[in-house]
Amino acid sequence: MSNGYVAHAAGYVDNEGPKIVSSRFVHEDGHTLARYLETGGYVGLRAALAKTPSQVHDEVRDAILLGRGGAGFPAGIKWGFCPPGVWPRYLVVNGDESEPGTYKDRLLMECDPHQLIEGCLIACYALGLSQCFLYVRGEMALAQERIAEALNEAYAAGYVGKNILDTDFSVDIVLHWGAGAYIVGEETALIESLEGSRGMPRLKPPFFPAAIGLYGKPTIVNNVETLSNLPWILENGADAYKRYGSEASPGTRLFAVSGHVKRPGVYEVEQGVTTFRDLIYGDNFCQGMREGHDLKMFIPGGGSAPWFFEDHLDLPLEAKPVGAAGSMLGSGAIVIMDDSTDAVQACLRVVRFFARESCGKCTPCREGTTWEEQILRRIYDGHGRPSDIDMLLDVADNISPGPYPAAADPSQGLEAVPFPPKQTTICPLGPSSVAPIVSALRRFRPEFEAKITARASIPVSAG
Amino acid sequence: MARLNAENLATANEILSRYPVKKSAMIPLLHLAQEQDGYVADDAMAHIAELCDVTPAEVVGTCSFYEMFKRHEVGTYLVNVCTNISCMLLGGEELLHRLEDKLGIKHGGTTEDKMFTLEDYECLAACTEAPCMQVNYRYFHRIELDEAEKVIDDLRSGARTDIPPHGTLGKVRQHIPTGRSAGIVPPEQANEAPVWLPAPTPEGEGS
Amino acid sequence: MTNVESTEIEGISVTVNGAEVLARPGELLIDACERNGVYIPRFCYHPRMKPVGMCRMCLVEVDTGRGMGLQPSCMITCSPDMVVETESEVTKKAQDGVLEFLLINHPLDCPVCDKGGECPLQDQTMAYGPGESRFVEEKRHYEKPIAISDNVYLDRERCILCDRCTRFAKEVAGDPLIHFQGRGNGTEVNTFPDEPFSSYFAGNTVQICPVGALTAKPYRFQARPWDLEEVQSTATIDSVGSRITVQSSRNKVLRYLGVDVDSVNWGWLSDRERFSFEAFNHEDRLADPLVRPEASMGSAKRDQLVTAPWSTALRRCAKALQDVDPNRIGVIGGARLSNEAQYMWAKLVKGVLGSDNVDAQLGDGLPADLVLGLPRATIDRACAAGGTVVLVGPDPKEQLGALYLRLRHAVIEDGVQLIELTPHSTGLSRYATHSLHPRPGEAGALARALVGDSVVESDIAGVAAADVNAVAATLKAGGPVTVVLGRSSAAESEDAVVDAAVALSSLDDVAFLSALTRGNVHGALDMGLAPGRLPGRQPLATGSSFSTAWPTMPAEAGFDTHEILQAAADGRLDTLVLLAADPINDFPDADLARQALENTPTVIAVDLFLHESAAAADVVLAAAGPGEYAGSFTNLEGRISQLNQMVTPPGTARPDWILAAELAFQLGADLELESPEQVWAELADLAPIYADVSPAALEAAAVEGIVVEGTSLFEAPAPLEAVSNDQYALRLVTRRVMYDQGTVLAHSPSSAHLSPSPKVALHPTDFERLGVAEGSDVSVSSARGAITVSVLSDSGVPRGSAVMVSHLEDARPYELIDATAVVNDVRVEPVA
Numbered sequence A: 001m002s003n004g005y006v007a008h009a010a011g012y013v014d015n016e017g018p019k020i021v022s023s024r025f026v027h028e029d030g031h032t033l034a035r036y037l038e039t040g041g042y043v044g045l046r047a048a049l050a051k052t053p054s055q056v057h058d059e060v061r062d063a064i065l066l067g068r069g070g071a072g073f074p075a076g077i078k079w080g081f082c083p084p085g086v087w088p089r090y091l092v093v094n095g096d097e098s099e100p101g102t103y104k105d106r107l108l109m110e111c112d113p114h115q116l117i118e119g120c121l122i123a124c125y126a127l128g129l130s131q132c133f134l135y136v137r138g139e140m141a142l143a144q145e146r147i148a149e150a151l152n153e154a155y156a157a158g159y160v161g162k163n164i165l166d167t168d169f170s171v172d173i174v175l176h177w178g179a180g181a182y183i184v185g186e187e188t189a190l191i192e193s194l195e196g197s198r199g200m201p202r203l204k205p206p207f208f209p210a211a212i213g214l215y216g217k218p219t220i221v222n223n224v225e226t227l228s229n230l231p232w233i234l235e236n237g238a239d240a241y242k243r244y245g246s247e248a249s250p251g252t253r254l255f256a257v258s259g260h261v262k263r264p265g266v267y268e269v270e271q272g273v274t275t276f277r278d279l280i281y282g283d284n285f286c287q288g289m290r291e292g293h294d295l296k297m298f299i300p301g302g303g304s305a306p307w308f309f310e311d312h313l314d315l316p317l318e319a320k321p322v323g324a325a326g327s328m329l330g331s332g333a334i335v336i337m338d339d340s341t342d343a344v345q346a347c348l349r350v351v352r353f354f355a356r357e358s359c360g361k362c363t364p365c366r367e368g369t370t371w372e373e374q375i376l377r378r379i380y381d382g383h384g385r386p387s388d389i390d391m392l393l394d395v396a397d398n399i400s401p402g403p404y405p406a407a408a409d410p411s412q413g414l415e416a417v418p419f420p421p422k423q424t425t426i427c428p429l430g431p432s433s434v435a436p437i438v439s440a441l442r443r444f445r446p447e448f449e450a451k452i453t454a455r456a457s458i459p460v461s462a463g
Numbered sequence B: 001m002a003r004l005n006a007e008n009l010a011t012a013n014e015i016l017s018r019y020p021v022k023k024s025a026m027i028p029l030l031h032l033a034q035e036q037d038g039y040v041a042d043d044a045m046a047h048i049a050e051l052c053d054v055t056p057a058e059v060v061g062t063c064s065f066y067e068m069f070k071r072h073e074v075g076t077y078l079v080n081v082c083t084n085i086s087c088m089l090l091g092g093e094e095l096l097h098r099l100e101d102k103l104g105i106k107h108g109g110t111t112e113d114k115m116f117t118l119e120d121y122e123c124l125a126a127c128t129e130a131p132c133m134q135v136n137y138r139y140f141h142r143i144e145l146d147e148a149e150k151v152i153d154d155l156r157s158g159a160r161t162d163i164p165p166h167g168t169l170g171k172v173r174q175h176i177p178t179g180r181s182a183g184i185v186p187p188e189q190a191n192e193a194p195v196w197l198p199a200p201t202p203e204g205e206g207s
Numbered sequence C: 001m002t003n004v005e006s007t008e009i010e011g012i013s014v015t016v017n018g019a020e021v022l023a024r025p026g027e028l029l030i031d032a033c034e035r036n037g038v039y040i041p042r043f044c045y046h047p048r049m050k051p052v053g054m055c056r057m058c059l060v061e062v063d064t065g066r067g068m069g070l071q072p073s074c075m076i077t078c079s080p081d082m083v084v085e086t087e088s089e090v091t092k093k094a095q096d097g098v099l100e101f102l103l104i105n106h107p108l109d110c111p112v113c114d115k116g117g118e119c120p121l122q123d124q125t126m127a128y129g130p131g132e133s134r135f136v137e138e139k140r141h142y143e144k145p146i147a148i149s150d151n152v153y154l155d156r157e158r159c160i161l162c163d164r165c166t167r168f169a170k171e172v173a174g175d176p177l178i179h180f181q182g183r184g185n186g187t188e189v190n191t192f193p194d195e196p197f198s199s200y201f202a203g204n205t206v207q208i209c210p211v212g213a214l215t216a217k218p219y220r221f222q223a224r225p226w227d228l229e230e231v232q233s234t235a236t237i238d239s240v241g242s243r244i245t246v247q248s249s250r251n252k253v254l255r256y257l258g259v260d261v262d263s264v265n266w267g268w269l270s271d272r273e274r275f276s277f278e279a280f281n282h283e284d285r286l287a288d289p290l291v292r293p294e295a296s297m298g299s300a301k302r303d304q305l306v307t308a309p310w311s312t313a314l315r316r317c318a319k320a321l322q323d324v325d326p327n328r329i330g331v332i333g334g335a336r337l338s339n340e341a342q343y344m345w346a347k348l349v350k351g352v353l354g355s356d357n358v359d360a361q362l363g364d365g366l367p368a369d370l371v372l373g374l375p376r377a378t379i380d381r382a383c384a385a386g387g388t389v390v391l392v393g394p395d396p397k398e399q400l401g402a403l404y405l406r407l408r409h410a411v412i413e414d415g416v417q418l419i420e421l422t423p424h425s426t427g428l429s430r431y432a433t434h435s436l437h438p439r440p441g442e443a444g445a446l447a448r449a450l451v452g453d454s455v456v457e458s459d460i461a462g463v464a465a466a467d468v469n470a471v472a473a474t475l476k477a478g479g480p481v482t483v484v485l486g487r488s489s490a491a492e493s494e495d496a497v498v499d500a501a502v503a504l505s506s507l508d509d510v511a512f513l514s515a516l517t518r519g520n521v522h523g524a525l526d527m528g529l530a531p532g533r534l535p536g537r538q539p540l541a542t543g544s545s546f547s548t549a550w551p552t553m554p555a556e557a558g559f560d561t562h563e564i565l566q567a568a569a570d571g572r573l574d575t576l577v578l579l580a581a582d583p584i585n586d587f588p589d590a591d592l593a594r595q596a597l598e599n600t601p602t603v604i605a606v607d608l609f610l611h612e613s614a615a616a617a618d619v620v621l622a623a624a625g626p627g628e629y630a631g632s633f634t635n636l637e638g639r640i641s642q643l644n645q646m647v648t649p650p651g652t653a654r655p656d657w658i659l660a661a662e663l664a665f666q667l668g669a670d671l672e673l674e675s676p677e678q679v680w681a682e683l684a685d686l687a688p689i690y691a692d693v694s695p696a697a698l699e700a701a702a703v704e705g706i707v708v709e710g711t712s713l714f715e716a717p718a719p720l721e722a723v724s725n726d727q728y729a730l731r732l733v734t735r736r737v738m739y740d741q742g743t744v745l746a747h748s749p750s751s752a753h754l755s756p757s758p759k760v761a762l763h764p765t766d767f768e769r770l771g772v773a774e775g776s777d778v779s780v781s782s783a784r785g786a787i788t789v790s791v792l793s794d795s796g797v798p799r800g801s802a803v804m805v806s807h808l809e810d811a812r813p814y815e816l817i818d819a820t821a822v823v824n825d826v827r828v829e830p831v832a
């Protein structure tokens, strides 16, 4: 297709550049075993099986494969946290992709399920994980079908299950799926959910899943994209992997760029070298803002990330500089908003998401996110009171004691507050609700004030 | 309505056999119940409690946590319109309002003929394809307002049959052929490293 | 008792608000601070449950080397050189913030809330909270209190979602029948539709709810906390002796709360214990003595009992006891009494009247010599990690609720192995490593095989050889064994239990925790209310210090309850005293008990209620109940703890110990004991095991009580022969359940209606053989009679047994029992 879109992989743009995880998206039958084998499938697994498990682990550690689920923690190092001598160990694949703006794991699951399965097998082999649960977001019916099909084929062909490729490596991969709860993407909530419980996060520390996870046993939780990188790394080696991207962030990464750009889509991008400006304005990528509009703000890493502005366009797509500038790269979700966007509305919509998705465990998140939404709704609807803005900030501060991470604003002489935020809660969901509030109020407070002063004098009744 | 019927019970047992701890099968079994009845009936939950060896209160505790499980009848077609940030920017709310008008209900409601339930949904992981909606969890990307209305018309008239009734998720199920399973590993049993790992060195197992 | 000194030596140094404090290894920060006088507010944390860190109220600033940060003090264990600020600005703001969040949706209906005045939320709002609400939105609304069980109401608007009740239900009680439902701001606690929170322990959730969301029917709107007076005491309805706080208002007991005692009940109570006070407030309580007009005595048609002055009643008693051949006097009961009253009655009957026909048990217990002669265990010993518990006795869940919770915890959390040798499955079976059900009468044979050296090859007592060998191997693997020993079925003679106990006593490192269930029965045994026994665990046979101190002494060992009743029925007794005993309902041969009462010239009952046996008496002395006198109680471990007086008895009812003194006086004797102090002084003098026990010592050990050590000699009888039955018969097993129609329960308005309907339970495979259909009415018959009940299938009943619950209205299995038999066989047949 001339515009780069690939019809059967909705939103995927087959642009120029290295393809590590998205190479098969161009094939309509890329999800079948036949096409997979034809295009180098299960070569990485064979390469892994030719090594000792610890050699495989070393290869992954050398590659500095950063987790793609949000926190960006190196997989090789996380794998090393399994306590020795405690068995069994499990692998849980995080395919719950629900962060606002995030869209890439679904493509990987729909278009190249075998690549993910192969990645799981490599991880299990390396660490002695004896069973793998592939947790797919409930709302993704097609992804579930594709993975079920792929697993059925792979079992039949001897790639999964007992004595894989006639070795003594045996592992079952079980397709499991959720039922609609964003919080289940958080790894400890994911484990709770997989145990059949309500997806409420567990406090960590003291125990991270790698030490005490599923059924209280060492458990590796990795994102779909993270694992999808493994076949390539094992096939081509860590050194080849490190030829792409920057030193701190080797390889490529899928970014979903949505919102007010000419060519929104999912792009495979070299990490660390590409900048936001390249991504938004580059011909190889989104090709600029919608006709007649300018950039107002953008979210660099999913709904939980503080907002960035014009002044951040030249930052590279790399965790460290983005964090220092006051936000995060998160889940590879970049949402672009132009000057037609109402900052109050955008803020309200993201906050509403967190209020709806709070698991309800921590008092500040359960009560606070809803309260934030109610105040914002009041302001947006024109019923706000002048004191509401400060109250909103104070409520937010009780969920995430400030100063909250935020981008610098030279025009107001405000410095950047680096990521991550502090929290009075167990997991970062509650504090994430503060990101849009602080971001919007730092830059666009007059927009809020305009809505308040413009209000019809409707008194707010006490509950 | 009902406990799981014989066919679904067989499927349930197959699902249960894949988990080292029965309770883990709870969400898949709730989906199965929802597939059977279109929603999760109390009796089905009681049945699942027996299968998973927990109390019905524990089942309802889990069931009620998750958005997708409906504890009361909904329409044959569940229409989820995403209004989260990326879709909001490109007309998600207009799409929702158009469908509210079209169906004559507010979001959250069900049409009188029990054909459609409309929901104002959170991010559906199709952000670059805004605005987007799902019908029974089948995607419609970059959908125009008129196109959305046509989907409704076609479903209503029966011109469109590719979308299974509410409750059906993946139409393909996983099956592990007998003899091919590596065997589930109960957490309390295996205390030894899997066979493919080399014998542990004194300091650990070498990773 | 915990030894504070020694743990502090190896303590961890933590800086709290600038001062150094010592924490115990593994101690949670919140506990370490509290122990050192720094109270951190909390809602979800409860020291007896796993922390969840939900409410976030306990956030404090903590530095573990990586800079100050807010941490929930209920989730972090103290580590060396931790720096903690519980009062810093940041901490305060976080706590204020949490409190404000908790209050925004709280109805603030404190003036009409049972918890008002004792509510941590209210208190902390005063202490830490912001002044005025900034929340102007509509609060969450729910239907006002909903009944989640018969006795517990839930007001979801007041609920702060701390997870205490739900955690208790799952973690502590093992009855996860309430659960969080919904999500986020819509989260609520609730039950499954139409499936109530029917747990024997539900009342605990009311006690631990930090707000007024859970309330108990028996207490709702009864009083405001500031009107309440309270004392600490001991629950007397079963033999666990759970520690309680008794609260009253205007001379009426309104509430029992569990007290957290490390060695006993950990703060928990069964609902039977918790709500039993209702019975003692009941209008049916005897307020004055009753006598039967003398003229009608002995005639077939007796007159009604009428109220009489105490002088008349006591004189009538004295007359029936004075100058009577001691062998023609019998005394049954005494387990309800305090230790002090038991001693005085023992002294009166044995030391003044010279009769040894005294038995505090009603034929449904175990021989005193056995209980006092085997090495005794404490609950802590049974529950210590690394040990094994062998249950040969009644279902603890049904009869000894607080002990059940301790045992369950020990098995689940501390890895104690549980082996059941019971006639049917129990509430603990699902946690047991092995659950063996020997045929009634043959537990001894099984026990011998388990402790023997050889591998068995065929079934023993109906238990498969493989199971026998597996348990034998477990027992031999070592580690301390505690046998929880009691009488599970009244249809099997005590000899069968003795037989099993003797066999198990040959294990290395074994001790026995008695599971006799009736109130202060262990006090009664210790005080000599058993044939052949004297106070202080001394046998009558050996000449003891009591022989010289007491005016007289029985010549030889007397009758037990069975023998007393037989003698009475045969006309060999002149006077029978029922010391808070109802043999017609409690003795496992109702027929014999009835005949006994009929054929005795004078029957004296000392009691709280006019139950069936008391109603057949000639003189009824109205006694004071729990909470109406001071004294002490001995639990199943032999642990003595205080009973304190809270209210006065109804009418002119008198404490049992005063009755003994007054009777003695009427008989022209003087017990020379006028107070509990004097009783203990005499006991300390005469019985070495009580050398250190006194009211003052008990006051000093008010929390844990004092465990009395000392066993007496026990001579093992010969092993029992198995009894065969014909193939159409089923072996009868009786059991008691928590909510039966025993006297106290029957008078507890909140619990009386919870009794199950009578049924006979059979193994599923026995139905076809017997030609009966599940759910149908059947006739259960023995040589003694027949009763009709419906039949239930229960795979926890072994094949060939028929299990019936006793103490229910309508169907009384004790009507079928011949108490002289080792086992009782019945036929179960369809009714036409």
Ligand SMILES: Cc1cc2nc3c(=O)[nH]c(=O)nc-3n(C[C@H](O)[C@H](O)[C@H](O)COP(=O)(O)O)c2cc1C
Residues within 6 Å of the ligand: A066, A067, A068, A069, A070, A071, A072, A073, A075, A094, A095, A096, A097, A098, A099, A182, A183, A184, A185, A186, A187, A188, A221, A222, A223, A224, A226, A227, A427, A428, A429
């Ligand atoms: C609120 C919340 C939601 C999350 N959602 C997801 C998600 O949908 N998918 C995902 O892979 N990781 C998600 N994460 C991150 C996971 O907790 C975890 O870090 C990740 O799965 C680890 O995989 P990785 O190391 O391969 O990135 C979420 C985290 C939080 C706090």
Ligand code: SF4
Residues within 6 Å of the ligand: A183, A200, A201, A357, A358, A359, A360, A361, A362, A363, A365, A366, A425, A426, A427, A428, A429, A430, A431
């Ligand atoms: S922060 Fe919110 S979502 Fe996260 S655990 Fe707490 S209540 Fe649940």
Ligand code: FES
Residues within 6 Å of the ligand: C041, C042, C043, C044, C045, C052, C053, C054, C055, C056, C057, C058, C059, C072, C073, C074, C075
């Ligand atoms: S008491 Fe620590 S979080 Fe509730």
